[in-house]
Amino acid sequence: MEGIKVVAENRQARFEYFILDSYETGIVLKGDEVKSIRQGAVNLKDSFGVIIKGEVFLRNCHITPYKKGSYFNSEARRDRKLLLKRSEIAKLSGKVNEKGLTLIPLKIYLKGSLIKLELGLCQGKKLYDKRETLKQRTQEREAQRAVKEYI
Numbered sequence: 001m002e003g004i005k006v007v008a009e010n011r012q013a014r015f016e017y018f019i020l021d022s023y024e025t026g027i028v029l030k031g032d033e034v035k036s037i038r039q040g041a042v043n044l045k046d047s048f049g050v051i052i053k054g055e056v057f058l059r060n061c062h063i064t065p066y067k068k069g070s071y072f073n074s075e076a077r078r079d080r081k082l083l084l085k086r087s088e089i090a091k092l093s094g095k096v097n098e099k100g101l102t103l104i105p106l107k108i109y110l111k112g113s114l115i116k117l118e119l120g121l122c123q124g125k126k127l128y129d130k131r132e133t134l135k136q137r138t139q140e141r142e143a144q145r146a147v148k149e150y151i
Contacts, residue, residue, distance in 0.1 A: 009107040010044040017122035026083035027117050030074045032066035049103025051093045056082040
């Protein structure tokens with residue numbers, strides 16, 4: 001199979017949430033949305049996954065309408081169905097309902113000719129957790145700088 005090309009990534013999610021597990025999902029799109037995604041006109045910020053009647057949907061994901069499309073272009077922030085196995089959906093719905101976890105899209109990418117979405121099962125971070133993450137990042141950067149000076 002061909003290589004993977006990341007189209008959009010939700011970097012803020014890694015700062016705002018603890019990512020407990022991730023799933024590769026397919027996504028149901030219309031033709032003009034596929035062309036827009038291939039051009040990179042997609043924004044995953046503020047989007048999330050919901051489970052409704054045994055199906056998983058992606059909400060609030062902004063896909064810019066295709067410029068060369070017609071008046072049949074789809075709405076930019078419509079709900080899009082995600083394609084997961086029934087067993088995965090059952091496992092996710094149990095965790096989301098009981099433990100208060102959320103489904104957050106982490107990245108959208110091209111895998112060969114298919115468009116895939118990486119969906120993360122996430123738990124929200126508290127303010128002190130975010131501070132700890134920033135502290136770790138700065139320590140790692142300083143360590144990298146120190147290593148570069150000696151080499």
